[in-house]
Amino acid sequence: MxxxxxxxxxxxxxxxxxxxxxxxxxxxxxxxxxxxxxxxxxxxxxxxxxxxxxxxxxxxxxxxxxxxxxxxxxxxxxxxxxxxxxxxxxxxxxxxxxxxxxxxxxxxxGERVLIAEIMAVELAPYRQQVMVNKGTHSGVFVGQPVLDANAVMGQVIRADPFSSVVLLITDADHALPVEVNRNGLRTIAAGTGLSEDLELLYIPKNADIQVGDLLVTSGMDGRFPAGYPVARVKTVRQDPDNPFTTVIAEPTARLDRSREVLLVWNLSQTSRQQALAAEATKAGDTPP
Missing domain, CATH: 1.20.5 (Single alpha-helices involved in coiled-coils or other helix-helix interfaces)
Incomplete structure (x- = not known):
């Protein structure tokens, strides 16, 4: 089918x-x-x-x-x-x-100045020295005052062609004539080897000096111009066994923090005008 x-x-x-x-x-x-x-x-x-x-x-x-x-x-x-x-x-x-x-x-x-940079720091105990990157090639000389933006730092103790060694005011070998800005009392600020302390020498017990007094350069050494800030008094102590008052001051310069410093030429008014005129006509920081 x-x-x-x-x-x-x-x-x-x-x-x-x-x-x-x-x-x-x-x-x-x-x-x-x-x-x-x-x-x-x-x-x-x-x-x-x-x-x-x-x-x-x-x-x-x-x-x-x-x-x-x-x-x-x-x-x-x-x-x-x-x-x-x-x-x-x-x-x-x-x-x-x-x-x-x-x-x-x-x-x-108002002085002739040169900016320098700190290259090295002396680390030996009680030695307070720094090296800067300017030397005799820039006109730096031994004994030249050195400042930071706030106050006196020290002075040049060795000048090489392209670098210099600066002895800080706190070095144990440094002493600086100063005066109390408030009343003109003169004394010597000596380094202690510690970056925070200066000792004021030969202060009579009846001297008018107080904590907080500003110390400035007196200009008596003929090296540092007068009137530069140096330190402020932080301790005034009377010791029965010491014929003088023990006075400790703290530097107003930032000795352990500054990276740039000022090298200063203390010029007379006439030479200062000549230097300023020279600055207007030529570049550079080398003094005349």
């Missing part, structure tokens, strides 16, 4: 399909069937698409992590560079402030 021929089967299938298409297009009878089949096949679609989603997510995660690592590394390098530059800017700002203080101090002094 044989069934319909293949041609008949194809014809019937085509007619059935056409009928279903026309019926669905006009009456939408197959919407329910389509919806049911969609619900049934959705899990299969999701399962088929899941591996690709996982692969895509993993690839994006790896790319994202690598990108984040690169960005983090770049930001870390940039942060280090910015911090280094910030440190340089802070150092430059501090240096500019110090130089402004020094220049302002030199204008107030």
């Amino acid at each position: 044989t069934g319909p021929s293949p041609t008949l089967r194809v014809t019937l299938a085509v007619l059935t399909a056409l009928g279903l298409i026309v019926a669905d297009h006009r009456e939408r009878h197959l919407d329910l069937v389509r919806s049911t089949l969609s619900h049934l096949t959705y899990p299969l679609q999701v399962a088929a698409d899941r591996p690709e989603q996982w692969f895509r997510a993993a690839r994006e995660r790896l790319v994202g992590q690598e990108d984040l690592r690169d960005r983090n590394s770049g930001l870390h390098r940039e942060n280090l560079l910015l911090k280094a530059r910030l440190q340089q800017f802070e150092a430059l700002e501090a240096e500019n402030a110090r130089l402004r203080d020094l220049l302002g101090s030199s204008l107030d002094l």
